[in-house]
Amino acid sequence: MSSDAAALEIRGLRVAYGGVRALHDVSLTVPRGAVVALLGPNGAGKSTTLRTVSGVVRAEEGTITSFGRRIDRVPGYRIARLGVVHVPEGRGIFPSLNVRENLEMAAGVGGNGSGGRVDVSGGIDEATQMFPVLGNRLRQTAGSLSGGEQQMLALARAIMVRPRLLMVDEISMGLAPIVVGHLFEALRNLAATGASLLLVEQYVETALGLADYVYVMDKGVIVDVGEPNDMRASNLAAAYLGGAA
Numbered sequence: 567m568s569s570d571a572a573a574l575e576i577r578g579l580r581v582a583y584g585g586v587r588a589l590h591d592v593s594l595t596v597p598r599g600a601v602v603a604l605l606g607p608n609g610a611g612k613s614t615t616l617r618t619v620s621g622v623v624r625a626e627e628g629t630i631t632s633f634g635r636r637i638d639r640v641p642g643y644r645i646a647r648l649g650v651v652h653v654p655e656g657r658g659i660f661p662s663l664n665v666r667e668n669l670e671m672a673a674g675v676g677g678n679g680s681g682g683r684v685d686v687s688g689g690i691d692e693a694t695q696m697f698p699v700l701g702n703r704l705r706q707t708a709g710s711l712s713g714g715e716q717q718m719l720a721l722a723r724a725i726m727v728r729p730r731l732l733m734v735d736e737i738s739m740g741l742a743p744i745v746v747g748h749l750f751e752a753l754r755n756l757a758a759t760g761a762s763l764l765l766v767e768q769y770v771e772t773a774l775g776l777a778d779y780v781y782v783m784d785k786g787v788i789v790d791v792g793e794p795n796d797m798r799a800s801n802l803a804a805a806y807l808g809g810a811a
């Protein structure tokens with residue numbers, strides 16, 4: 567494994583659900599330590615891309631390499647142990663368990679790339695420092711938290727396992743701007759530790775503010791790629807992103 571291998575290298579990915587192709591030929595790179603935003607309209611294939619990386623969906627063709635290691639035939643639970651962690655759309659939490667149990671389960675999975683487990687009480691302390699509101703709700707059932715608190719829990723679960731590559735799908739969906747601000751601050755802090763991030767986001771400006779590189783996707787293909795300032799100036803990106811870029 568070379569030390570400068572990208573956090574994620576996707577080449578020629580083709581994915582279908584039944585007979586319907588969702589990804590036609592997707593190639594994308596998350597350089598080590600970089601934040602990459604994956605943007606595009608509904609149904610473009612953004613979630614499918616993340617699901618394929620994390621092993622939930624299998625590709626028909628193409629390769630996925632993370633830190634120099636092919637992962638496109640590796641089972642999902644082992645991909646997580648390699649430090650590739652996915653916060654799916656619609657909250658990756660266990661609603662019937664309480665907040666503490668959700669955090670304990672995340673720590674049990676581990677994600678630091680060595681397959682090692684995370685210190686549970688240290689992880690819970692870290693999570694409640696990141697999002698103090700969770701510290702007051704440790705015994706509360708996760709499903710009874712507000713939408714923003716559930717996303718904080720989902721993100722805390724992912725961050726406490728020290729991901730090397732964190733993929734986050736529309737974490738801001740339906741949340742108030744102040745809550746989105748807290749979540750993005752946590753992502754910014756994670757990026758500052760050297761973790762690599764791949765973000766699917768509906769709030770284009772919020773994503774552009776954090777990203778080093780931006781990919782725009784539509785109908786299962788990448789239609790534009792560049793740095794945030796290029797995207798702000800790009801007519802193509804504006805067309806796909808409803809002028810929001």
Ligand code: ATP
Pocket residue numbers: 583586587588606607608609610611612613614615655
């Ligand atoms: P959104 O923002 O709406 O989630 P997206 O860019 O994440 O959009 P995907 O969810 O990846 O897009 O969907 C890509 C295509 O695959 C769409 O045409 C969608 O209808 C289809 N699709 C997604 N999930 C499934 C599934 N489980 N079964 C069948 N088709 C699916």
